[in-house]
Structures are given as structure tokens and as C-alpha cells.
Amino acid sequence: MAAQSTVPAHDLSQQGIATNAEIHWNLTTAPLVETSVSREEGLLSKDGALVVETGKHTGRSAKDKFTVKDDTTAETVWFNDGNKPMSPEHFANLKEDFLAALGEKETLFVQDLYGGSQPEHRVKVRVINELAWHNLFIRTLLCRPEREELAGFVPEFTIIDLPTFQADPERHGSRSETVVAVNFTEKLILIGGTRYAGEMKKSVFGVLNYKLPEAGIMPMHCSANIGPNGKSAVFFGLSGTGKTTLSADASRTLIGDDEHGWSDTAVFNFEGGCYAKMIRLDPESEPEIYATTKRFGTVLENVVMDPETRTLDFDDNSKAENTRGAYPIDFIPNSSEENLGPPPSNVIMLTADAFGVLPPIAKLTPEQAMYHFLSGYTAKVAGTEIGVTEPQATFSTCFGAPFMPRHPSVYGDLLKTRIAEAGVDVWLVNTGWTGGPHGVGHRMPIKATRALLNAALDGSLKDAEFRADPNFGFQVPVEVPGVDTAILDPRSTWDDKDAYDRKARELVERFIENFAQFADHVDEGVREAAPKAA
Numbered sequence: 001m002a003a004q005s006t007v008p009a010h011d012l013s014q015q016g017i018a019t020n021a022e023i024h025w026n027l028t029t030a031p032l033v034e035t036s037v038s039r040e041e042g043l044l045s046k047d048g049a050l051v052v053e054t055g056k057h058t059g060r061s062a063k064d065k066f067t068v069k070d071d072t073t074a075e076t077v078w079f080n081d082g083n084k085p086m087s088p089e090h091f092a093n094l095k096e097d098f099l100a101a102l103g104e105k106e107t108l109f110v111q112d113l114y115g116g117s118q119p120e121h122r123v124k125v126r127v128i129n130e131l132a133w134h135n136l137f138i139r140t141l142l143c144r145p146e147r148e149e150l151a152g153f154v155p156e157f158t159i160i161d162l163p164t165f166q167a168d169p170e171r172h173g174s175r176s177e178t179v180v181a182v183n184f185t186e187k188l189i190l191i192g193g194t195r196y197a198g199e200m201k202k203s204v205f206g207v208l209n210y211k212l213p214e215a216g217i218m219p220m221h222c223s224a225n226i227g228p229n230g231k232s233a234v235f236f237g238l239s240g241t242g243k244t245t246l247s248a249d250a251s252r253t254l255i256g257d258d259e260h261g262w263s264d265t266a267v268f269n270f271e272g273g274c275y276a277k278m279i280r281l282d283p284e285s286e287p288e289i290y291a292t293t294k295r296f297g298t299v300l301e302n303v304v305m306d307p308e309t310r311t312l313d314f315d316d317n318s319k320a321e322n323t324r325g326a327y328p329i330d331f332i333p334n335s336s337e338e339n340l341g342p343p344p345s346n347v348i349m350l351t352a353d354a355f356g357v358l359p360p361i362a363k364l365t366p367e368q369a370m371y372h373f374l375s376g377y378t379a380k381v382a383g384t385e386i387g388v389t390e391p392q393a394t395f396s397t398c399f400g401a402p403f404m405p406r407h408p409s410v411y412g413d414l415l416k417t418r419i420a421e422a423g424v425d426v427w428l429v430n431t432g433w434t435g436g437p438h439g440v441g442h443r444m445p446i447k448a449t450r451a452l453l454n455a456a457l458d459g460s461l462k463d464a465e466f467r468a469d470p471n472f473g474f475q476v477p478v479e480v481p482g483v484d485t486a487i488l489d490p491r492s493t494w495d496d497k498d499a500y501d502r503k504a505r506e507l508v509e510r511f512i513e514n515f516a517q518f519a520d521h522v523d524e525g526v527r528e529a530a531p532k533a534a
């Protein structure tokens, strides 16, 4: 029995792709799971999740990402070490070899999907996969069109994803056999040499981050949810800072866990699914995410499973530190049906400070908000990017430099306008270390972070007594009901106060050094919002 759905009028041949492969168009979850298992791409867990391995690449290959530099992008893309240029000639070679590889496949899986839940601002994306489980992944992660929309679907962007492709640095201008190449003129993205599925969803993110500012929409690397009072909050943060974990909260309606747009009328999800870290997943502090691991339709990457009993071991990091689970957004019980909410009333900036210097929460002025948004400080936690094996302090502008094709001031100006228009409150939240730096102290308890967030988001925290942080100048609450007062003052949690002061000065120096590149792009108020050197 062939699980075949209608072939869209605009098929691959119309895109210049010639192949004799059997093409599976827009298969739904069940046939994709069946096909993945029958092709031995993965195994079912005892509760029905599909468990797969990604092999060598268990995280994004940030250093292998390229954007074609041509007339479209020369002036609009901010080329730098994280946004590396590729010549049109190298891309042409790469495309030729990708098309040749497609021609030789026996089977291909294609999904037509949307990036973006707000109809006026979404992008139509076609994803062509050689692996059934990759096709299931991207169908799970992006927004799924209604069945009747598929026959007439004409993609704007196309992603060709071939994990078995081996790039050749000489012929393709790549750095290694792995390549993620984005061409904004041809609206084509080529992903080769990696089975880490997250590359696909983050590529669509890059497309929207490029496109939406032209329409005045602020694209954001953030999670988002809606409180019982009907007000939305967004949680900016780099990988590992807690976007996914903290946005899944029984008392709030989830909009999305990773990528959103802020339009005049809404905060809307770019995606239709979530991609959670599974390592050491604790059913008590993350019950909603834990429950998704026991469902048919969830895809688990690199989670270790007993091949006989098919039970999962979330504590085993022998395949990866960055173990992942992909599930549709409605697997989280309290999630928004429309995948969107009203424009945010609160903006949270999450940071996982490995120095243990920043307080667990602070209130920012609009100028401090701009300063911290452009700085994008965190400590990268092991796993999501290759080569990062222990936490390391890093500045990634807009809390998402690898995904932001344009100059940070483009996104900064959008945020500034949005914050001013809506009169939103902005908070900096440290989900990182307390009681000392990484290695001495410990990670902030999730319970404490949640309690502080709830106080900020229900408005009660605004009535607390605040003190100015001596190093950063932002306002830190002195006491919050239900939270251990001691953790509110990071210095008090360190045994060695001199050591704290030294580390704090070191961190301040690093902020100042990093911000120099933005000084000319911001007004005096934002420069004034910087921490002061000793």
C-alpha cells in the first residue's frame, strides 16, 4: 500500500530538479514514522517515540555555514566570521552536485510547509529530504498547511537536505565536508554532510530574519507564552539559556519555544513544533516536556535506548550532550491553537552566566535593554555547537548572531521601537551559575527561576524594593516572596567576596571590550547604560 498524497502542480521538475526517485509528497506523521522504521533509520521506544542517531554531528556546524555574496546580499547581509561569504561560482558548483545527487536517489521525501504562523508574514518553504526522519522532523517543527492548501502550493524558498553529501572545500568553497549554504537570490538552501536535524529549522529562521525587517517585523530568537492575565512575554536567549524549558509552564499558554516575530498585531511563532534538550530531563521540574517523550510522533535524537526493553535513559550522554526531542506544539497541553498571542508586555533576556556574577533577575531600563540585546551575553553550554565541550563565556549579538543575516543595528532599532511603542517591561534573568563560577557554584534552581519569572510577569515584582547592582547599574530586587533572599545578591552566595569582585570586574571588562563594535550605532543613552570600568 503506497502512502502517497497528491503531487502539487508546482512539482520538482518545475524547479529544475530532474530525478527518477520515487517522491513521497507531504506524508503525515504515521507514514513517516513507519517508513523511518522500515528503512532502519530509527527504532520505536516502548511508548512510541521515534529514536534516531545523528552520528558525528550532534549539534549545529556553525563554522560550516555560508551565505552567497552577490548583488542581493553584498549590501544587506552583515558578512563576518559567523556569516561567512560564499562566491556565486562556488554555490553554482555546489548546486550542480546537489542536483546530480538528487538525480541518483531512489527515494525522496518532500514537505511543503510554512515558516510563520501569521498568514500575512509567513514564508512558503519546500524541504527535500533523503531521510524519512528528517522529513518528519521538519514537518513537526514548521507550520503545517491545511491539506487543501497543498495542491496549489508554490514554494518561495527551497531547502535540499542531503546528509550523505560530502562537500569538497576546493570545488564548493566549504570549510569541510559539511556545508550549509544559503542563497537569497535563488532562494535555495543546500545542507550537506550533517544529520543534525536542527540545521533545517535554523535555516528557515535565517530566511525570516532576513526578510521580515523589510516589513517592519521584529524577528527574534526567543520563546513566547501568554499569562493568565492575557499578556504575552518573550524570552530571548542563546542556546542552553532556558527558552524551551521556561516557556513550557502549566500556568501559561505556550506560543513557541525558539523563533518568533513581533508584528503590529501579534507575537507569532515561526514554527509549529518544539525542539527540546533531553539530557538529564527531570520529570519534576519539566513535566510537560517529559510527557512528550512518551508519545508517538515525537522524534528523539541521540537519546540512549535499551534495544530490548526500549526504555530511554535521559541521563546517558554517551551519544551526545545535546540530545534532543522534536514534537508538535500541541503536545504541550496548554499551547496556543493559533500559535500566536498579543504583542508582548514583558521582554525577558535569558543568560546563563558561567561566571556566577549576574543576579538571578534584574529590571532593565530601555537603554540597558538595548545594551544587553546588542551584547547578547551568555556562556555557551556544551553540545549544541561542535567544539564546545564545557561552558564558555560568549557574546552573540541579538542573542542569536549565527541566525541574523543583517547588521545587529537593524534588529536593535526594531526592538527599540517596539519596546517604546508598547511600554514593555524588560528583565535580565540569569539561569546560569550561583554560589560561585562554573566548577565551584551550581546552576540556578529551575524552581527559583520560575518563581522570579512569575513575579515579574504577574506584575507583583514591580512593587518590590530594589537596589542598584554595583557593577552593572541595573535594578535588582532585594526580597521576593517564595524565593530564598540570599540568591538575589550573587556576591552573598560566594564564600570568597574578593573573588566575586574580581570576577565581576573581569566580566565588566569583557562587556566593555565587546561593545566597542556597537558604540557608533547607538545613541548616547545606550552608551551610558554600559557597566563602568573600575
Ligand SMILES: Nc1ncnc2c1ncn2[C@@H]1O[C@H](COP(=O)(O)OP(=O)(O)O)[C@@H](O)[C@H]1O
Pocket: 237, 238, 239, 240, 241, 242, 243, 244, 245, 246, 257, 276, 277, 279, 431, 432, 443, 444, 445, 446, 447, 449
Ligand atoms: N534555572 C534554569 N533555568 C532554565 N534552564 C535550566 C536552569 N537550570 C538548569 N537548566 C537546564 O538548562 C537547559 C536549558 O536548555 P533549553 O531550555 O533547551 O534552552 P534553550 O531553549 O534556550 O536552548 C535545560 O537542560 C534545563 O534543564
Ligand SMILES: C=C(OP(=O)(O)O)C(=O)O
Pocket: 059, 060, 198, 199, 202, 238, 239, 240, 243, 244, 258, 275, 384
Ligand atoms: C535548535 C537549536 O536551538 P536552541 O539550542 O536554542 O534550542 C540549536 O541551536 O541548534
Ligand SMILES: [Mn+2]
Pocket: 243, 244, 245, 257, 258, 275, 276, 277
Ligand atoms: Mn530551545
